[in-house]
Amino acid sequence: MSDPAQLARDRAEIKDLMGRYLFAMDWHDTEAYAACFTEDGVLDYAMATLTGREEIRRGAEKFRDAVGDLFKREDGSPALLRHVLDHIVIRVEGDEAWTTAFWWEMTDGGPGRTPEIQSFGTYEDELVRVNGQWLFRRRKIYNELIPGRETPAENPVRHYDAAAQAAAKRN
Amino acid sequence: MSGAVMQAGYAEDRAAIEDLMARYLFAMDWGDYEAYLDMFTEDGELEFVRGTAKGRQAISESVRAFKQSIGQFYKDADGNPAILRHIISQTVIRIEGDRAFAVAFWWEMANDGPGGKPKPGTFGTYEDELVKQDGRWLFSKRRILNEFLEGRGTGEVNPVRLLDERAQRARA
Numbered sequence: 001m002s003d004p005a006q007l008a009r010d011r012a013e014i015k016d017l018m019g020r021y022l023f024a025m026d027w028h029d030t031e032a033y034a035a036c037f038t039e040d041g042v043l044d045y046a047m048a049t050l051t052g053r054e055e056i057r058r059g060a061e062k063f064r065d066a067v068g069d070l071f072k073r074e075d076g077s078p079a080l081l082r083h084v085l086d087h088i089v090i091r092v093e094g095d096e097a098w099t100t101a102f103w104w105e106m107t108d109g110g111p112g113r114t115p116e117i118q119s120f121g122t123y124e125d126e127l128v129r130v131n132g133q134w135l136f137r138r139r140k141i142y143n144e145l146i147p148g149r150e151t152p153a154e155n156p157v158r159h160y161d162a163a164a165q166a167a168a169k170r171n
Numbered sequence: 172m173s174g175a176v177m178q179a180g181y182a183e184d185r186a187a188i189e190d191l192m193a194r195y196l197f198a199m200d201w202g203d204y205e206a207y208l209d210m211f212t213e214d215g216e217l218e219f220v221r222g223t224a225k226g227r228q229a230i231s232e233s234v235r236a237f238k239q240s241i242g243q244f245y246k247d248a249d250g251n252p253a254i255l256r257h258i259i260s261q262t263v264i265r266i267e268g269d270r271a272f273a274v275a276f277w278w279e280m281a282n283d284g285p286g287g288k289p290k291p292g293t294f295g296t297y298e299d300e301l302v303k304q305d306g307r308w309l310f311s312k313r314r315i316l317n318e319f320l321e322g323r324g325t326g327e328v329n330p331v332r333l334l335d336e337r338a339q340r341a342r343a
Binding site: 004005007008009011012086087088089090100101102104116117118119120144145150151153154155156157158 | 184192201259260289291
């Protein structure tokens with residue numbers, strides 16, 4: 001059983017990382033985006049599975065270049081895309097953590113340049129504390145609107161509770 | 172008067188309750204009833220559009236029936252059951268010893284918009300009472316209010332004011 005004060009601190013830090021990740025993505029700050037991952041971190045998302053910061057940084061560049069074609073305003077100009085993160089389940093065991101979080105995204109591409117919800121899904125993350133800083137060791141992005149990328153039918157929190165319990169036994 | 176004097180350990184309790192509320196939504200949206208019921212005390216109460224269910228068994232029956240009926244309500248463009256997700260945003264949490272009082276804003280969306288796009292459904296508030304049992308926070312009462320259902324709206328009084336009053340009474 002983790003120390004509650006430590007758990008609250010870890011939760012605050014991990015939520016901050018998840019916030020930074022989204023600002024980096026939506027503002028196309030590819031360096032900051034890649035820095036959210038460990039050196040050998042893995043990003044598993046609709047476009048590819050990428051390993052290591054350099055591959056992830058280049059993946060973020062590709063996303064930046066593709067997104068303008070993907071989401072357009074009525075006048076054909078590239079739409080602004082914003083990701084939103086709401087409830088998050090976080091399990092911490094020592095220097096490892098697991099999260100399940102709900103995300104959704106909207107653009108300014110609706111009629112008359114109004115907000116329009118585009119998609120939603122879940123993040124499944126494995127994190128590790130490196131030199132006092134939480135980083136993603138693996139982030140898997142599920143998207144309920146892309147066939148084949150939907151979150152599996154089992155409650156995703158169960159999957160990571162099992163992983164956390166296994167880690168607790170190991171420690 | 173409003174606002175709370177936070178007791179020591181507030182951040183810890185708040186973190187645990189935020190986590191519980193997130194787990195609740197995953198359990199609900201993925202139909203994981205075992206995990207869902209495990210978040211209520213044995214004699215916990217769930218009050219929502221179908222009435223008040225008291226105790227885990229009653230909550231189980233009520234929630235399963237509700238989930239079935241809501242599946243017929245939300246359909247995607249092809250007429251299949253839509254993927255429905257509940258979302259929780261800002262949360263106010265008051266802790267009084269081993270009891271807690273919370274108000275949260277929830278809304279929902281499904282892939283039932285034009286062209287299969289997501290579309291917001293309804294929104295409302297959760298009004299919760301929680302207790303800490305063996306170091307774990309559980310719902311002793313969850314009230315689900317929905318601004319789109321007749322008689323189930325949150326009402327005109329700021330729900331946080333009511334929460335503060337409940338917390339004050341608990342302290343007395």
